[in-house]
Amino acid sequence: MNKQDISVNNRYVVSLNGLVYQPTNLIAALVERGHRATAPRKAIVAFLEQANEGLTAEAINEKLPSVGRATVYRTIKLLLEVGVVCKIPMMDGSHLYGLTRSVCLLCGAMVEFKAGTLNRSPRAADAGTPGQPVDHHIELTMTCDYCRADEDK
Template sequence: MPGRNGRGRIGGRKWQGMVRGCGYRLTIPRRAVMEVLSSTDEHLSAEEVYHRVHDQYPAVGLTTIYRTLELLFGLGLVSRLDFGDGRARYELSAGSPKGHHHHLICTKCRKVIDYTEFIKDELEFLERAEKGLAEKYDFEIRDHVIQFRGLCKDCKDRNNK
């Protein structure tokens, strides 16, 4: 039964407590957006989220989708990604069925590969760097972005032909 989202229930459903706990109400649009993000491993734009939510709840408007994504992003429940195509993209951050991962972006065809390799290696590096930077610059580091950009197999080949 695919689509049931790997490790089960929507990110653990802890998000609801998170939302209520911060004094926000639990509304249809908020549930719907979380539902959509939980049941995909794609990196959806606001409009794409809107379309999917709209299928279930035609009354929900695009404006609300933007507001909701912003809220969830602010709470750290959702990651906002920039792949350089002029629109923000979103994915569940913690509890994502994908786990900790980063992105490999083809600058030609805009394909995005999520990779989880080298993460061990990376965590070591990140830990050292974060600690060092936090100390030296008195910064409270909350997040990091690591992306590799280049040409995917197809675009690379197409270039050389």
């Protein structure tokens, strides 16, 4: 198997988009922007908040049978626009959704990370690359303590 494939499929990925924030009240964030606090939205948000892994839209839909498919996708889209949820494109074409944190691309588990070390790094990487650096995104590929990959050891 190819190392490049393994790296994106079987390791922790720790992501940082310049900002790190743990949202306190996602529903309030919606209301602040003129949206309504409906029962389906509360259910979806609560499910996302208690999840310790990235979720597919399908998984949310299955766990919340009272909420329609379309509403799941609409609510996710809304939360993405507000910025409290991130969308992780997986290599198999699916997408995981979760609070803005770190997600393992294999098992979907979320991990905490040290913002400080990650913040220092991209400035060094920017140097020597054409164009004007504006933002950065780092993925650290690591063996996962709970989901270790054995293919290439």
